[in-house]
Amino acid sequence: MSTELSPADFAKCIAARRAVDFIEDGMRLGLGTGSTAAFMVRRLGERVREEGLKVTGVPTSSRTAALAREEGIPVVTLEEAGWLDLTIDGADEVDGDFQLIKGGGGAHLQEKIVASASDRMIVIADGAKDVARLGVFPLPVEVICFGWQTTQKLLSEALEGRGHAGAAITRRMAGETPFISDEGNFILDLHLGQIHDARALSLVLNQIPGVVENGLFIDLCDIVVLGHEDGLVRIRDRASRTTREERADPDRPINAFADI
Numbered sequence: 001m002s003t004e005l006s007p008a009d010f011a012k013c014i015a016a017r018r019a020v021d022f023i024e025d026g027m028r029l030g031l032g033t034g035s036t037a038a039f040m041v042r043r044l045g046e047r048v049r050e051e052g053l054k055v056t057g058v059p060t061s062s063r064t065a066a067l068a069r070e071e072g073i074p075v076v077t078l079e080e081a082g083w084l085d086l087t088i089d090g091a092d093e094v095d096g097d098f099q100l101i102k103g104g105g106g107a108h109l110q111e112k113i114v115a116s117a118s119d120r121m122i123v124i125a126d127g128a129k130d131v132a133r134l135g136v137f138p139l140p141v142e143v144i145c146f147g148w149q150t151t152q153k154l155l156s157e158a159l160e161g162r163g164h165a166g167a168a169i170t171r172r173m174a175g176e177t178p179f180i181s182d183e184g185n186f187i188l189d190l191h192l193g194q195i196h197d198a199r200a201l202s203l204v205l206n207q208i209p210g211v212v213e214n215g216l217f218i219d220l221c222d223i224v225v226l227g228h229e230d231g232l233v234r235i236r237d238r239a240s241r242t243t244r245e246e247r248a249d250p251d252r253p254i255n256a257f258a259d260i
C-alpha cells in the first residue's frame with residue numbers, strides 16, 4: 001500500500017534510499033532497526049528483486065529480521081556471517097564528531113554488536129537528528145531485570161559524579177507493562193540534557209553492575225547520510241571530513257512503509 005509521506009518521513013526515506021546506493025553485489029550487511037532503517041530495508045529488497053543483487057543481511061532486531069525476510073533478503077546470523085562489509089542503521093542523534101545516541105527503538109545492544117563487527121557503518125537520519133551536542137534525546141541504557149532498581153540507583157550516583165546530578169531515569173514502558181528488549185532486558189532512559197564527554201560517559205555507564213549496554217556509539221559511524229524535507233541530502237564522511245550535498249532524485253518513487 002502506498003500513502004503520502006509526512007515531511008519527516010520523506011526526509012528519512014531519501015536518506016535511506018541514498019545509503020542503499022553504497023551497497024554492492026556480494027556484500028554482507030548489518031541491517032539496522034527503526035523507521036528510517038525500514039525504508040532502507042524496503043529499498044534493498046527492491047534492488048534484490050529487480051537487479052538480482054546478491055547480499056546477505058544480519059538484522060539487528062526481530063522486527064528487522066521479519067521485514068528483511070518479507071522483502072526476500074537472505075538473512076543470516078552474525079555468527080554465520082562472521083564479519084560484515086557494511087552496516088546501515090538509523091540514529092536518534094548524531095553530532096559533528098560522528099558520535100551517536102541510539103536505542104530509541106530499544107535495539108541498541110544488537111545494533112552496537114553488529115556495527116562493531118562491520119568494516120563500515122553508515123548512519124541514516126532526517127536532518128532534525130543532527131545536533132551540536134548529544135543528550136537532548138534521553139540516553140537508553142539496557143539493564144538486566146534482576147535488581148534493576150539497584151542498577152538505577154548506581155546509575156544516578158554515577159551521573160551525579162559526572163555533572164548530571166538530579167537527571168531523571170525512567171524505565172521504558174510498552175503501554176501498561178515494562179518494555180522488554182529482544183534479549184529479555186529492561187531499558188532505562190537517562191534524561192541528561194547536554195552530554196559534555198560522551199566517550200567518558202559511555203565507559204562509566206558500562207562499568208555499572210547490571211548495565212548490559214548504553215546507547216552511545218563512539219568511533220563506530222563512518223558516514224552520515226542526512227535527508228531534509230526540501231529534498232536535500234547531505235553526506236558526511238568521517239575519514240575525509242568532507243560533506244557532499246545532493247538533491248534526491250525526483251523521479252524515484254517514494255512510498256510510505258510500515259515502521260519497524
Ligand SMILES: O=C(CO)[C@H](O)[C@H](O)COP(=O)(O)O
Pocket residue numbers: 032033034035036037089090091092101102103104105106107108111
Ligand atoms: O536506534 C534505533 C533503534 O534502537 C533507531 O535506529 C533509532 O531510534 C532511530 O529510529 P527512527 O529511524 O525510527 O527515528
